[in-house]
Amino acid sequence: MALEQDFIKSHGLGNDYIVMTAPPPGLSWSPEIIRLICDRNYGVGSDGILLLTRDHEPFGLRIFNPDGSEAEKSGNGLRIFAKFLYEYGYAKKESFEIETLGGMVSAKVTLGEDRLVKRVLVDMGNYTLDPDKVGVKGALSPHIEGEIDLAPNLRLKGTAVSVGNPHFVFFVDKIDEDWIKKWGSAIENNALFPRRINTQMVKVTGEDRIEIRIWERGAGYTLASGSSSCAAAAVSVHLGKVKSPVRVSMPGGELTIDVSKTGEIRMEGPVASVMSGRFTSEFLSELKHIAG
Numbered sequence: 001m002a003l004e005q006d007f008i009k010s011h012g013l014g015n016d017y018i019v020m021t022a023p024p025p026g027l028s029w030s031p032e033i034i035r036l037i038c039d040r041n042y043g044v045g046s047d048g049i050l051l052l053t054r055d056h057e058p059f060g061l062r063i064f065n066p067d068g069s070e071a072e073k074s075g076n077g078l079r080i081f082a083k084f085l086y087e088y089g090y091a092k093k094e095s096f097e098i099e100t101l102g103g104m105v106s107a108k109v110t111l112g113e114d115r116l117v118k119r120v121l122v123d124m125g126n127y128t129l130d131p132d133k134v135g136v137k138g139a140l141s142p143h144i145e146g147e148i149d150l151a152p153n154l155r156l157k158g159t160a161v162s163v164g165n166p167h168f169v170f171f172v173d174k175i176d177e178d179w180i181k182k183w184g185s186a187i188e189n190n191a192l193f194p195r196r197i198n199t200q201m202v203k204v205t206g207e208d209r210i211e212i213r214i215w216e217r218g219a220g221y222t223l224a225s226g227s228s229s230c231a232a233a234a235v236s237v238h239l240g241k242v243k244s245p246v247r248v249s250m251p252g253g254e255l256t257i258d259v260s261k262t263g264e265i266r267m268e269g270p271v272a273s274v275m276s277g278r279f280t281s282e283f284l285s286e287l288k289h290i291a292g
Contacts, residue, residue: 003088005276009046010083012076012271013224014252018044019084021052024279024287031068032290038066044277047219048074050081055090058097058104065218073102073164075226075255079120079271082107086117087273102164119270122226126263127163127234134162135195143192145239150186159235163265166197166217167231171241175203177213177221184215198225200232204241211249224252230265233257 008019018037023029029051037043047066054060061081063071071077078098085091085098086109095108103125110119131139143160148168150156158170168187180201187199199215214228215221233246237259245258255269279287 003276006278007044008084008088008273008276009044010080010271010273012079012226012252012269013250013255015076015222015224015226016046016274017048017050017074017077017080018046019050019052019081021055024284026284027287027291029064030291033287034064034068035066036287036290038064043283047216047222048077050074050077050084052081052085052090054099057091058099059085059090061098061100063100065216067218069218070101071165071218073100073105073124073227075122075124075228075230075267076224076269076271077226078105078107078122078124079226079267079269082109082120082122083117083271083273100164105164116273117271119268121266121268124163124227124230124265124267127161127231127238127259127265128263129159129161129238131160134160134166135193135197136160137192137194139192148187148190148192150183150190156183156187159239160193160197161231161235161238163227163230163234165227166193166195167200167228168193168197169200169202169232169235171202171204173203175201175211175213180213180215181221184221188215188217198228198231200228202232202236204236205249206242206247208243208245209247209249210236210242214250222252224250224255226255226267226269229255230257230267234259234263234265 049064106123112118129142229248
């Protein structure tokens with residue numbers, strides 16, 4: 001069935017996205033439009049917008065953060081987008097490819113008895129520690145367990161990695177949500193990362209298990225993130241702290257991340273739809289007003 005509404009809202013472990021196939025009627029995309037739609041008080045409310053840009057395989061996807069910026073890749077977003085593609089008839093098979101700014105990925109959906117997509121397996125590509133691909137300023141070698149300055153007399157040791165988008169992974173003995181909420185923005189906007197960066201606080205909880213807390217570039221503290229889970233698992237395996245496949249626990253739930261010996265990452269986890277809807281004429285008028 002074709003999408004007859006303006007948007008579909010779904011979530012992956014509490015990380016919610018709006019799926020759209022076009023900008024709101026009579027408008028074009030701008031940071032101001034994106035911010036208002038994503039606003040949880042004045043708009044629909046979400047952790048971002050997933051835009052279908054090519055309706056045949058490989059399907060095209062653009063990902064907008066709630067601050068109006070654009071992301072290269074999102075693990076939860078890809079699962080949500082895969083569910084949308086299959087349930088609304090764009091994807092005719094249970095396995096298909098999606099092109100993102102962070103590269104090509106493949107997705108495989110798992111259906112429930114109601115024939116709706118319940119879980120999605122995504123081949124996220126390879127992780128890399130290449131400082132140029134991560135976006136580490138002036139680095140000639142990978143930033144592995146290196147330090148960054150956050151404030152006078154405050155330095156943080158971690159590893160910079162890309163899974164199609166950039167991440168800074170650091171390990172702790174005890175999870176401290178208040179700390180990452182306080183310092184997440186400082187890490188995101190650190191001078192060492194001119195393109196900004198996502199951040200994961202990681203605690204190893206078993207030989208194949210980790211627990212993480214997440215600060216997303218352009219979104220802030222989030223309950224779950226697929227790409228963050230991939231980055232945290234990749235670094236944990238690379239440093240020999242856990243073995244693959246890795247069970248990654250977050251406040252929103254759990255994902256399974258397989259990291260191969262050659263650096264390939266596969267992510268598997270649940271996805272669920274929330275609502276579909278149309279923008280009211282009053283809201284469209286407000287969008288047109290802010291668009292000028």
